[in-house]
Amino acid sequence: MQSVADPILVVDGVSYSYLDKFPALVDVSLTVRRGEKVALLGANGCGKSTLLKVLDGLVFPDAGSYHAFGTAVTEQHLEDQQFSEGFRSRVGFVFQNSDAQVFSSNVRDEIAFGPLNMAMPLDQVKRRVDDTLEMLDIADIADRAPYQLSGGQKKRVAIASVLVMNPEVLIFDEPTAALDPRTQHWLMELIVELNRAGKTIVLATHDLATLETLADRCAVFSEDHRIIADGTPEDILADRRLLLSVNLIHDDDPMHEHPHMLIP
Numbered sequence: 001m002q003s004v005a006d007p008i009l010v011v012d013g014v015s016y017s018y019l020d021k022f023p024a025l026v027d028v029s030l031t032v033r034r035g036e037k038v039a040l041l042g043a044n045g046c047g048k049s050t051l052l053k054v055l056d057g058l059v060f061p062d063a064g065s066y067h068a069f070g071t072a073v074t075e076q077h078l079e080d081q082q083f084s085e086g087f088r089s090r091v092g093f094v095f096q097n098s099d100a101q102v103f104s105s106n107v108r109d110e111i112a113f114g115p116l117n118m119a120m121p122l123d124q125v126k127r128r129v130d131d132t133l134e135m136l137d138i139a140d141i142a143d144r145a146p147y148q149l150s151g152g153q154k155k156r157v158a159i160a161s162v163l164v165m166n167p168e169v170l171i172f173d174e175p176t177a178a179l180d181p182r183t184q185h186w187l188m189e190l191i192v193e194l195n196r197a198g199k200t201i202v203l204a205t206h207d208l209a210t211l212e213t214l215a216d217r218c219a220v221f222s223e224d225h226r227i228i229a230d231g232t233p234e235d236i237l238a239d240r241r242l243l244l245s246v247n248l249i250h251d252d253d254p255m256h257e258h259p260h261m262l263i264p
């Protein structure tokens with residue numbers, strides 16, 4: 001079994017406000033260990049996507065620190081090309097909105113973009129792109145324009161453009177949102193498979209039904225942008241009072257999937 005002892009992403013006491021006036025994270029600490037599947041859970045607007053952006057070095061804390069693989073991830077460090085390329089090849093982010101992620105004129109170029117940017121030899125890029133197209137079952141749309149594809153197809157292309165870099169850590173923002181049931185099932189299986197193959201997974205969700213499959217551990221945000229609980233999906237799902245307090249369930253929620261959560 002793979003060791004989960006090694007902390008690879010460490011967020012310590014991080015606060016962040018947009019434009020210095022819209023709080024998104026308040027004194028948030030989170031440690032992600034190698035090989036884990038961690039879910040960030042919380043109501044709309046609590047700060048999940050912002051924390052994922054911190055983890056991907058897209059947003060920099062106003063206070064507190066973020067270290068990845070033992071090195072501080074700061075704006076200044078990311079200006080260093082070598083550090084930036086190393087970090088970006090080890091951590092991949094699948095955005096919630098695929099439109100923000102696909103921009104090339106055809107799917108093949110889209111997927112080749114990252115490897116070409118890393119100055120990978122052309123024959124190796126071609127092999128990697130072909131393997132990734134195959135893996136995501138999108139070889140048939142390789143020559144199409146990404147912006148003309150359906151939402152689910154765009155999602156596959158966005159995931160392909162991240163996986164082609166073979167990152168150690170995969171970050172997914174609301175992976176199953178807006179997908180049909182079959183595609184949702186496919187993506188959940190893919191995430192579990194990738195984790196089995198050794199990838200560390202961090203994702204944001206408010207979908208309680210997928211939690212036990214997608215996470216070994218979940219960190220729960222309160223609506224005032226703090227992490228107020230951290231535990232196994234079983235423990236978190238059993239804590240109805242907690243879920244009510246953070247607005248993840250409401251009073252008359254039937255909770256069919258988890259009848260043990262009903263307080264008599």
Ligand SMILES: Nc1ncnc2c1ncn2[C@@H]1O[C@H](COP(=O)(O)OP(=O)(O)OP(=O)(O)O)[C@@H](O)[C@H]1O
Binds near residue numbers: 022024042044048050
């Ligand atoms: N670009 C922005 N400018 C100003 N405020 C922002 C911006 N992005 C997010 N916020 C604010 O930061 C807070 C946290 O937002 P965030 O997107 O991280 O929440 P979330 O938990 O991902 O929500 P959701 O479940 O709706 O995706 C919210 O109050 C939001 O209004």
Ligand SMILES: [Mg+2]
Binds near residue numbers: 049050096
């Ligand atoms: Mg979000």
